[in-house]
Amino acid sequence: MKQPVGHYAYESRDREFLQERIAEFEDQVKRRLSGALSEEEFKPLRLMNGIYLQVHAYMLRVAIPYGILDSRQLRKLAHVAQRYDRGYGHFTTRQNIQFNWIALEDAPAILRDLAEADMHAIQTSGNCIRNITSDEYAGAARDELMDPRVHAEILRQWSTLHPEFTFLPRKFKIAISGSPEDRVAARFHDIGLLARPSENGPLFRVFVGGGLGRTPVVGQELFDSVPEAELLATLEATLRVYNAYGRRDNLYRARIKILVQTIGIEPFREAVKAELAKMDLSHYRLTPERVAAIRARFAAPELHAVDDADAVLAQHQKEDPDFARWVQSNTHPHFDEGYSIATVSLKTPGDIPGDVTAEQMDGLADIAERFAFSELRVTHLQNIVLGHVRKDQLYALWQGLKELNLAAPNIGLAGDIVSCPGLDYCTLANARSLPLARKLGARFGDARLQEEIGALSINISGCINACGHHHAGHIGILGVDKRGSEFYQILLGGQAGDHASIGAILGPALSEDDAVAAIARIIDHYLAHRNEQESFLEMVTRLGKAPFKEVAYETV
Amino acid sequence: MKLFNLSQQHIIPAEEADPVSLAELKEHPEAYAVALEPDESVEALRPFLAQITLVVLHFPIFRDGRAFTQARSLREYEDYKEEIRVTGHVLPDQAAFLRRCGVDTVVLSDDDDQTEWEAQLKRFTITYQQSIAS
Amino acid sequence: MKRLSHLSPDECVLLTAARLLDGRIVWRGQDGRWFDRVAQATCLTAEESAAALEEATAQAARQGVMGVYPVVARKGAPPQPVSMKEHIRAFGPTVHPEFSYAPQPEASS
Ligand code: HEM
Ligand code: SF4
Numbered sequence: 001m002k003q004p005v006g007h008y009a010y011e012s013r014d015r016e017f018l019q020e021r022i023a024e025f026e027d028q029v030k031r032r033l034s035g036a037l038s039e040e041e042f043k044p045l046r047l048m049n050g051i052y053l054q055v056h057a058y059m060l061r062v063a064i065p066y067g068i069l070d071s072r073q074l075r076k077l078a079h080v081a082q083r084y085d086r087g088y089g090h091f092t093t094r095q096n097i098q099f100n101w102i103a104l105e106d107a108p109a110i111l112r113d114l115a116e117a118d119m120h121a122i123q124t125s126g127n128c129i130r131n132i133t134s135d136e137y138a139g140a141a142r143d144e145l146m147d148p149r150v151h152a153e154i155l156r157q158w159s160t161l162h163p164e165f166t167f168l169p170r171k172f173k174i175a176i177s178g179s180p181e182d183r184v185a186a187r188f189h190d191i192g193l194l195a196r197p198s199e200n201g202p203l204f205r206v207f208v209g210g211g212l213g214r215t216p217v218v219g220q221e222l223f224d225s226v227p228e229a230e231l232l233a234t235l236e237a238t239l240r241v242y243n244a245y246g247r248r249d250n251l252y253r254a255r256i257k258i259l260v261q262t263i264g265i266e267p268f269r270e271a272v273k274a275e276l277a278k279m280d281l282s283h284y285r286l287t288p289e290r291v292a293a294i295r296a297r298f299a300a301p302e303l304h305a306v307d308d309a310d311a312v313l314a315q316h317q318k319e320d321p322d323f324a325r326w327v328q329s330n331t332h333p334h335f336d337e338g339y340s341i342a343t344v345s346l347k348t349p350g351d352i353p354g355d356v357t358a359e360q361m362d363g364l365a366d367i368a369e370r371f372a373f374s375e376l377r378v379t380h381l382q383n384i385v386l387g388h389v390r391k392d393q394l395y396a397l398w399q400g401l402k403e404l405n406l407a408a409p410n411i412g413l414a415g416d417i418v419s420c421p422g423l424d425y426c427t428l429a430n431a432r433s434l435p436l437a438r439k440l441g442a443r444f445g446d447a448r449l450q451e452e453i454g455a456l457s458i459n460i461s462g463c464i465n466a467c468g469h470h471h472a473g474h475i476g477i478l479g480v481d482k483r484g485s486e487f488y489q490i491l492l493g494g495q496a497g498d499h500a501s502i503g504a505i506l507g508p509a510l511s512e513d514d515a516v517a518a519i520a521r522i523i524d525h526y527l528a529h530r531n532e533q534e535s536f537l538e539m540v541t542r543l544g545k546a547p548f549k550e551v552a553y554e555t556v
Numbered sequence: 557m558k559l560f561n562l563s564q565q566h567i568i569p570a571e572e573a574d575p576v577s578l579a580e581l582k583e584h585p586e587a588y589a590v591a592l593e594p595d596e597s598v599e600a601l602r603p604f605l606a607q608i609t610l611v612v613l614h615f616p617i618f619r620d621g622r623a624f625t626q627a628r629s630l631r632e633y634e635d636y637k638e639e640i641r642v643t644g645h646v647l648p649d650q651a652a653f654l655r656r657c658g659v660d661t662v663v664l665s666d667d668d669d670q671t672e673w674e675a676q677l678k679r680f681t682i683t684y685q686q687s688i689a690s
Numbered sequence: 691m692k693r694l695s696h697l698s699p700d701e702c703v704l705l706t707a708a709r710l711l712d713g714r715i716v717w718r719g720q721d722g723r724w725f726d727r728v729a730q731a732t733c734l735t736a737e738e739s740a741a742a743l744e745e746a747t748a749q750a751a752r753q754g755v756m757g758v759y760p761v762v763a764r765k766g767a768p769p770q771p772v773s774m775k776e777h778i779r780a781f782g783p784t785v786h787p788e789f790s791y792a793p794q795p796e797a798s799s
Contacts, residue, residue, distance in 0.1 A: 017682040024679050028649065031672075033710070039756050044619060045649055055779060056789075058713035086789060101789075103712035127619065157684045163656035164628055167621025243625045244597075278633045283686070352785055423775055424783035432774070434785045484773055 003299035005373040006139060006387065007068040008153040010118040011297070018115040021122060021161075025049045026108040033105075048128060048166070050096075050121025051107055055425050060102045061124040062114060064378050066134035066152035066176075067095035071365040071374040076117035078361035084110050089361070091346060091354040093418060093469060094173070095133045095378045096124050100425050122160060127168045129159035129239075135177040135184050136379040139300075140341050140387040142333040145196045148178035150295045151204075151231070154286065157294075158232055165239050169246035170254035172239070173211075185380065185496035187219040188212055188472060190256045191238065201288065202228045208238060208268070209260030212466035216502045217257040220265045222272065228291065230276075233284035237275035241268070301373040301388045305338020312392035323398050325447055326409040331394065340391050342372075344384040344401060345408040345416065349445030353419045353437050354382035363404040371397045381418055381457075383411065414444035414456045414523070418469060422462030422479060423486070429462035431479025431486035432512075436460055439516050444523075453523060455535045459494075472496045474537045475519060476503040488515040492522075492548055493540045506549050518552040525551045559641070560673045562651060563660040563689065567639055568610050570663070575612045591643075594622040598629045605636055613659070615644035624657045631658035631688045651676040656687040694736045694760060701772070702733035704763050705746050706779065707755040715779050715791075716755055718746055724755055727791065728780040729768035 003009040025045075032042040046052075050061040062077065069077075077097060081089045084106050085099040092098055102110065114120060124131055132155045139147040155174060159165070165172070175184035176193040186192025192207040203225040210219025226234050245263075247253045260268050306312075317324035332341040344364065347353050356364075364384065368376045371393050372386035379385055389397055401407040410416050417440055420426065422433030437460055444450055459473030463480075470476030476491035487509035494503030510518055525548060526536050540548065559570045568589070575589035578596050581604055589610035590601065601608065611630060613623040623642055630636040642654060643663040651673050654662065664670070694703060705718035709726075716724035717731035722745065725731065734742055739760050746758045761776045763769040771780050782790035 013682050017680070017684075020680050020682065024649075024676075027675070035751060041618070041647060045647075053708060053713050055775075056713070056715060056783065105711050127621075160684045161653075161680070162685055163653040163683075163687065164621075164624045166653055167619055167624065167650075240625055240629075244622060248620055248622075280632075424778055424785050429775070432778075432784060438785070486774055 003297060004070040004375070005299045005301045006149065006375040006377070007065065007070065007298065008156075008294065009297045009299070015115070015118070017160075018118075018120055021049075021120065022108060022111045022115060025111065029104060029108060044126055044167075046104075046107075047126035048123060049107070049111070050124035051102070051104070052125060053427070054100065055423075055427055056101065058102045058104050058107070059425070060099045060107065060110060060121060061092075061096050062099070062119060062121050063124045063131040064095050064097060064119075065156045066132055066138070066149050067136055067378045067380075068149065069376045069378065071369045071376070073117045073119055074361050074365040074368070074376060076114060076119060078358040078365070080110055080113060081358040081361065083113075088355055088357045090352075090421065091356060091378050091382050091384070093380045093382055093420075093467065094124075094131060095380060096131060097378070098421075100421075125171075126166075127170050127172075128166045129162060129168075129172045129174060132156050132159065133173070133175045133184055133189075133380060135179055136377045136383075136385045137183060137332060137341055137387070138178060138377075140334050140339075141179060142335045143181060144179050144335070146178040146202060148176045148193075148195045150291060150298060151193075151195060151202070151228075152176050153294055153298075154232075154291065155235070158235070165243060168239070168243055169248050170251070170256075172242070172256065174235075180498075182496075182498045182500075185469075185472065185500070186210070187500040188216075188469075188496060189219065191222075191235065192219055198225075200227065204228070204231055204234075206234065206238075209257040209265070210500075211255055211257045212469055212471050213255070214252060214464040214466070215255075215257065216466070216471040217261065218500045218502065219257075220260065222265070222269055229285045229287070230281065232286050233276060233279055233281050234272070236284060237272045237279065240275050241271045245271075301375070303336050303339060303388060305336055305390060306392055307338075309338040309391035313394060316395040320395070322409070322447075323395060325451065326398055326407060327394060329409045329413055329451070330411045334388065336388075338391055340389050340394060342386045342389045342394065342397060343379070343411045344386065344406050345410050346383050346406070347410055347416050347441060348405055348408050349410075349415055350438055350442045352434050353417050353441070360404050360406060363400070364406070367397060367400045367404075370400070381416060383416070409447050410450055412455050412457070413450040414453050414458065415441050415450055417441055417458045417460065418473065419460040420462050420467035422460075426462060426467075428465060429479065430464075430481040431462050431488065433460040433462040433468060433477075433479055436477060436479075436488065436512055436515065439512070440519065443516060443520060453527065453536070455537070456523075457495075458519075469496070470494070471502045472500070473503060474540070475522070477515065477519075480509050482509065485511075487511060490515060490518060490522075490552060492545050493537065495537060504545055506545055506552055508553075517555075521551045521554060522548050558664050558666055558668075558670075560662045560664050560668075560670055561660065562655040562662060562677060565639065565660050567641075567661050573610055573612070573641075575610065592626060594620060594626070598626050598634060601630075601636075602634060605634055608636075609638040610641060611636065611639070612641045612643055615642060615646050618645045618647045618650065623659075624653060627654070627659050628657040628688050648672040648676045652680055656683070656685075656689055658688045694739060694762065697736055697762065700765050701762055702765050702769065703736055703739035704728070704731040704733065704761045704769060704771070705739070705742060705758060706731075706761050706776075707746070707750065707758040710754045710756055717780075718742070718758075722746065722749070724753060727768070728763075728771070731763075731769060733763070733765055733769055
């Protein structure tokens with residue numbers, strides 16, 4: 001088999017490991033079904049294999065390490081959706097895919113099928129180090145300093161069934177980016193890593209203690225420049241401190257962010273340094289040879305741009321304004337002038353954000369094969385990115401996407417709504433989030449309207465756990481329960497990235513229809529009163545929430 | 557009560573061990589076995605380690621993984637070579653993790669099934685980290 | 691959830707759980723058996739429900755179900771759980787009508 005572009009090619013030992021893991025889980029399922037394991041004992045074991053018990057059935061969450069899939073893997077996911085689920089899957093903000101209608105008895109067979117394509121569900125849940133997420137433009141973006149995926153793979157391997165860190169106080173999420181723009185929301189992770197090259201090899205800026213959930217916190221810088229050799233030692237040390245001192249008496253106070261807040265970043269840093277001082281660093285050294293060996297298992301795309309790519313693209317854009325609009329919103333500069341990064345929107349107006357049918361998965365796999373070196377990236381905004389597309393082929397690509405009903409020109413715009421599954425599927429929810437996402441998606445579905453509104457992120461969560469990142473949306477929506485009825489709080493002014501901030505609650509919660517109407521008025525107010533070139537977020541930053549609050553509650 | 561031996565090292569028989577607490581250790585310089593609570597630091601044992609041949613760590617519930625860090629710290633930072641034992645609520649599914657963090661023995665109740673422990677210990681031939689256990 | 695002691699005359703209590711094998715939602719009906727249609731759930735008074743809950747919980751493992759709990763519903767055929775969460779459990783996700791479990795009752799207000 002040819003090596004995959006963009007992700008690590010499994011060796012035989014990686015495949016053996018998956019088989020061993022599946023055999024273990026099969027045995028655990030047997031013990032559960034025989035009654036040898038209680039549900040309380042089984043739960044953390046199934047969670048560490050990505051299996052939740054949700055509203056309607058078991059749910060399986062499959063890992064997509066650092067967000068990269070190849071066509072063969074996407075076809076396998078389509079097969080799982082078709083054979084074991086109801087013909088679709090849901091891509092999440094954590095670069096995973098969830099299947100909502102799984103039977104426990106089928107789970108080992110599904111894991112076997114996934115393993116055929118080198119996929120697994122390990123550590124997609126549970127109080128362990130979760131799937132490592134990365135930058136969706138990795139290895140392709142013009143502004144990138146270094147491709148973070150080789151190190152993401154090293155972290156994936158290091159964290160896989162780590163003997164010391166599999167029963168942590170709470171889940172632990174690590175993200176890594178190599179872009180100066182922080183496209184992974186590094187400051188909203190338990191540990192966020194920003195990689196950059198230097199004369200002496202890669203350096204890592206480390207943030208710790210960020211997170212959303214019921215206590216949103218922007219992560220703080222732990223170290224400015226950790227050398228590559230000490231990357232694993234530094235992570236070990238940080239997790240050792242967390243495992244020993246993180247709270248275990250209260251589920252809601254157990255994340256590392258609470259520990260860092262309680263003792264303060266300075267003492268926390270001292271504790272990590274004290275740990276490092278006790279360690280024999282040579283033992284933990286990440287050697288250049290090891291990095292090179294992992295890198296050798298990543299194939300690089302062989303780019304062959306044609307000379308007149310720009311002219312061909314310009315001609316297509318001129319001939320077809322719908323295509324031109326899609327290029328405007330859904331492509332991003334590639335480091336090679338003849339190529340483009342294309343984002344496939346999984347937010348077709350009126351559909352469920354992140355849901356993809358098995359047919360669409362197969363179709364996307366074909367498209368990735370034809371146009372993008374068989375490589376697909378799942379984004380933390382629930383879309384799919386094709387990293388390397390020849391500019392002169394964008395038009396054919398777009399036509400293919402149109403046939404799959406996946407050509408919405410709305411990336412970064414009002415229709416690009418992030419939403420968690422909410423009460424329709426999630427046992428923890430207070431309110432539904434998907435119907436609201438659909439209503440808003442339809443309300444702002446018109447491409448021209450979205451273009452006029454410009455950059456806008458709407459994020460919806462069905463409860464305070466914040467899986468839809470409502471704190472980080474320019475407009476955030478949080479479902480709450482008021483005496484048994486569903487209500488929605490609106491937040492304004494959140495953002496991820498380099499200027500991460502947490503949205504402020506606008507006022508009392510509204511019913512679903514009132515919330516949709518209030519958001520429409522907020523946006524109308526922005527359109528009517530913005531300064532030249534001013535984005536929605538800039539206007540909120542300039543004026544504060546007061547004028548928006550006034551219009552939001554105008555008629556309520 | 558019976559012991560499951562993870563490491564195949566020489567171990568102290570269950571009925572012989574009579575561990576004292578960390579607080580008691582200071583008054584009983586002759587003690588050779590100590591039981592550490594999950595919130596107690598292994599560094600506190602340092603002055604006594606020369607005479608100690610058994611450290612017992614405790615799992616209040618199997619999800620509470622502090623003993624993994626304690627065991628590994630004893631081996632790595634304190635260079636402790638004698639027996640480490642765990643008590644409390646542990647699952648056979650944790651056997652390899654315990655072993656790889658340097659634990660030698662697990663206290664089981666008399667009706668616990670050892671075959672599950674043996675199977676789990678052998679389950680993985682491939683690991684992605686180095687282990688402190690030799 | 692709504693307190694069982696404050697049922698109105700047109701309300702009753704159903705018992706629900708999840709099936710161990712496939713995680714599907716089940717409702718306790720005739721002869722203490724579990725059914726996957728809410729229409730087959732037995733409507734209990736608050737007093738009956740306490741004893742039934744105890745019995746069902748004790749039998750749960752043997753019957754292959756887990757997490758038994760009571761749900762308040764408006765009487766009818768089928769009974770209509772009062773909270774949105776239980777409504778979704780009884781009739782299916784509101785966003786996927788093609789996955790609905792049962793014809794929904796006529797809207798009654
Ligand atoms: C339906 C099953 C799901 C359940 C039961 C669930 C449960 C939770 C819980 C309990 C938390 C809070 C943990 C804490 O703060 O300690 C959480 C956080 C989170 N969830 Fe989910 N979730 C689900 C689905 C999703 C989906 C579909 C997404 C993506 C769209 C997602 C993305 C996240 C993210 C990014 C966080 C992190 C917030 C943070 O780290 O502070 N989850 N989830
Ligand atoms: S935010 Fe709440 S409702 Fe939404 S998926 Fe997460 S836990 Fe469920």
